[in-house]
Amino acid sequence: MMRCELGEFTLFWLNGGEFELDGGTMFGVVPKELWTKKFHGTADVPAAPDDNYIKLLNAPLLVRTPTALVIIDTGLGNKLSNKQKQIFRVTRDWDVIEELQRLELKRQDITHVILTHCDFDHGGGVVMHNAAGEEELTFPNAAHIVQQREWEDVLAPNIRSEKTYWEENFSRLKDSPNLQLVNGSHTVCPGIDVEHTGGHTRGHQVVRIASGSEVAYHLADLLPTHVHFNPLWVMAYDNFPLEAIALKQQYEERGIRENAWFTFYHDPFMFACKFDADGRVVNKIGPTAPDKGNIQVQNVNVKQDKPLVLSCPDCLLVREVPVEKYMGAKHFMTVKCTCGTTYGVNLNFRKHYRKGISIGGYYAAEDANVGWADMGSVATVPVNCRIKNISMGGLGFTALDKVRVQLGDTLKVKFTLDKDPPEIIEKKVTVRTIRDNYIGCEFSKESMYYDRTLGFYLMK
Numbered sequence: 001m002m003r004c005e006l007g008e009f010t011l012f013w014l015n016g017g018e019f020e021l022d023g024g025t026m027f028g029v030v031p032k033e034l035w036t037k038k039f040h041g042t043a044d045v046p047a048a049p050d051d052n053y054i055k056l057l058n059a060p061l062l063v064r065t066p067t068a069l070v071i072i073d074t075g076l077g078n079k080l081s082n083k084q085k086q087i088f089r090v091t092r093d094w095d096v097i098e099e100l101q102r103l104e105l106k107r108q109d110i111t112h113v114i115l116t117h118c119d120f121d122h123g124g125g126v127v128m129h130n131a132a133g134e135e136e137l138t139f140p141n142a143a144h145i146v147q148q149r150e151w152e153d154v155l156a157p158n159i160r161s162e163k164t165y166w167e168e169n170f171s172r173l174k175d176s177p178n179l180q181l182v183n184g185s186h187t188v189c190p191g192i193d194v195e196h197t198g199g200h201t202r203g204h205q206v207v208r209i210a211s212g213s214e215v216a217y218h219l220a221d222l223l224p225t226h227v228h229f230n231p232l233w234v235m236a237y238d239n240f241p242l243e244a245i246a247l248k249q250q251y252e253e254r255g256i257r258e259n260a261w262f263t264f265y266h267d268p269f270m271f272a273c274k275f276d277a278d279g280r281v282v283n284k285i286g287p288t289a290p291d292k293g294n295i296q297v298q299n300v301n302v303k304q305d306k307p308l309v310l311s312c313p314d315c316l317l318v319r320e321v322p323v324e325k326y327m328g329a330k331h332f333m334t335v336k337c338t339c340g341t342t343y344g345v346n347l348n349f350r351k352h353y354r355k356g357i358s359i360g361g362y363y364a365a366e367d368a369n370v371g372w373a374d375m376g377s378v379a380t381v382p383v384n385c386r387i388k389n390i391s392m393g394g395l396g397f398t399a400l401d402k403v404r405v406q407l408g409d410t411l412k413v414k415f416t417l418d419k420d421p422p423e424i425i426e427k428k429v430t431v432r433t434i435r436d437n438y439i440g441c442e443f444s445k446e447s448m449y450y451d452r453t454l455g456f457y458l459m460k
Contacts, residue, residue, distance in 0.1 A: 001099055002271050004285050007211025009065050009191065011263070013271045014099045016058035016075015016125060020089035023054045025236040026224070038227045053089060056225075056266045058121050060096060061218060062103075063209060068189040069105070070112040071096075072207055072218055073265060074125030074138065079168060096125055097138075110139040112188050115146045116220035117204045118154050119164045122265070127172045137172040143180045144173055145188055147196050150203025151181055160239070161201070197222065197251075199244035200237070206251065215260040216272065222247055225267035229279045252279075261285075295334070297344035310345060312337040354391040355458050361387045361397060361415030363439075385439075387415050392454060394429065394442040405431050405439060413441065417457055425454065 002013045027035040032052070039054055061072040076094045084090075097107055115123055128138040146154075155174075157165045173179050184196045194205045200221040207218040222244055224235065231248040238244045255262055256275055263272040273284040296313045307320040317337055336342050360383035385397040395413065405411065409431045417423045433440030 001102065002285065002287065004272065006209060006216055006261070007191075007214040009063055009209065009211040009214075011209075011216070011272075012062040012064070012099075012103065013059040014062055014071075014075070014096050015092065015094070016060045016073070016096055017077075017090060017094040017121075018055065018057055018092035018268075019076065019121070020053040020055055020091065023052050026054060026056070027228075028234050028236045028238070028241070030233050035227065035233070039225070055091065055268050057268050058094075059265055059271065060125070061263055061265070062100075063192060065189060065191055065211070068111045068192070069109055070114060070188060070192055071110055071139065071142070072114045073116055073122040073220070074113065076121055077124030077127070077138075077169065078129050079124065079127070079135075094125060097128075107139050108141050110142040112192075113139050113142045113144045114188060114192075114194060114205075114207055115144060115150070116206065116218070116265075117150055117201045118146070118170070119201070119221075120166050120169060122220070123169045124166075126169050135168065135171055137176060137178060140178070142178060144176075144178050145180050145182055145186065145194060147194075147203035147205050148181045148183050149196070149198075150201060150205070151179075153202055197243075197247050199240050199247045200235075201239055209263075215255075215258045216263050217251060217255045217260050218263045218265070219248075219251055220265060222251065223262060223264070225264055226262070226270055226273050226275075226281060226284075227267075229275060295342050295344050297332075297346060300345055300347060308345075308347065310335055312341055313343055354389045356389050357387055357418070359387050359415055359418050361385050361413060363397065363399070363411050363413045365409070365411060385413075387413075388438070390454070390458070392443075392451070392458065394432070394440070395427070396433070396438060396440040399437045399439060403434065403437055403439065405434070407431055407434060410444065411441065417453070419457055423453055425451075 001015075004011050023032065023035060023039065027039075058073075058075045060075050063070040063072070075096055076088075076090065078094050080088075080090065100107060100109075113126070115126070117123075125138055126144065127135050130136050153161055154165045154170055182194065182196075185193060187193050191209060191211050193208045193210075195208065196203070196205050198204055204220065204222070206220060206222065209216040209218065221235070221237070223229070227233070228235075228248075229252065231245045231252070234241045234244045234248075252262075252275065254260075256277055259274065261272045261274055264270065268287070270281075270284045270286040273281045276282050298310070298313075300308065300310075307322055309318060309320055311318050312335075333345050333347065334342055335345060362382045363385050384401055385399050387395055387397045389396045397413070411429050411431065412426065413429055414424060414426045417425055428444040429441035430444060431439055432442050
């Protein structure tokens with residue numbers, strides 16, 4: 001859990017659930033060629049160039065002041081059905097209550113909830129399912145601050161907003177004394193103010209946090225990530241994009257003049273930052289990179305058509321994770337189990353079907369002459385290795401002599417396919433893996449063109 005000090009206040013970013021949305025909608029008319037240069041993936045969630053979806057956080061901001069405990073927005077909540085989780089590609093479940101417990105707080109301790117607006121990803125945690133599966137107000141002792149215009153649209157959504165203002169998210173707030181409607185600017189508690197903006201939704205509001213000489217602006221979905229700093233980079237989700245553009249200019253200029261922090265709700269790269277006048281990040285608070293040396297790491301080979309099966313090394317809890325969005329050559333990800341254990345996983349993806357075999361072969365440096373041998377009527381090659389597996393993209397072999405190659409070396413490999421009639425295959429390869437006397441290789445580009453003989457062999 002990330003935290004920082006702001007004067008006498010302490011800010012905590014809670015886990016309100018993580019999901020994936022289409023990058024085109026998150027960046028509106030900005031061409032993908034441009035936004036992918038800035039929003040390019042993270043160490044745990046690498047970019048997938050063939051997948052337009054991007055990882056986004058939903059990070060409720062807990063502000064602890066000397067007199068109040070304030071939560072800004074509430075995350076996805078725990079009421080999503082399995083179908084909804086699939087639709088919105090939820091990759092991490094909401095656990096705000098558990099995170100409060102880690103801070104030795106109860107949900108009943110929260111004094112104020114600020115809803116910047118009421119979209120499902122911001123208001124989903126207003127009402128929760130309790131242990132009995134019943135709906136109840138998540139923060140029963142908190143005043144819930146909502147702009148009057150926003151609440152009017154919650155009660156009577158139009159054809160567009162009805163898809164994101166879900167009745168079940170406000171079922172226990174609607175007739176509750178906890179609901180506090182405001183118009184325009186309002187002081188929530190000393191040091192925390194809300195200001196009505198519109199732009200994203202008709203009743204959207206932003207939050208100004210100030211303690212001593214320190215200031216932070218929480219612009220919610222006017223500035224969902226630091227990548228959206230350019231005023232023209234607005235979302236297709238914005239109901240009033242021209243207003244959003246003008247508002248971003250206004251608040252960014254004000255925040256930069258005040259040397260203020262900008263806090264983010266959806267940004268997977270940083271939780272808060274300061275900008276200079278040209279929009280460059282000059283200071284930031286970002287996710288802490290895991291220390292791989294202090295966690296257990298698993299090496300897992302995965303195929304695109306099968307889910308990734310992970311097992312916690314401590315409690316042995318097994319979970320399945322869809323791997324399509326991670327597809328690539330090799331990636332590292334961290335996994336946090338419900339038991340509290342954090343472990344690492346090296347994902348090794350097979351780009352092609354790999355067939356296990358065991359046939360003699362010969363390997364040598366690229367500039368060496370790979371010889372031939374005649375044994376009766378069958379053409380063969382000298383043998384100094386045994387081919388153990390092969391695909392359209394590469395092969396692996398065990399060397400029968402002392403391994404003298406290094407990662408990245410280019411080799412020539414020859415072997416006789418065990419087919420009728422036998423046929424010699426010669427490939428130029430690059431060494432990608434060395435494990436004892438096992439060498440894993442990738443075919444070079446010129447060797448990777450479709451090989452009809454090899455293709456038919458792999459089909460059998």
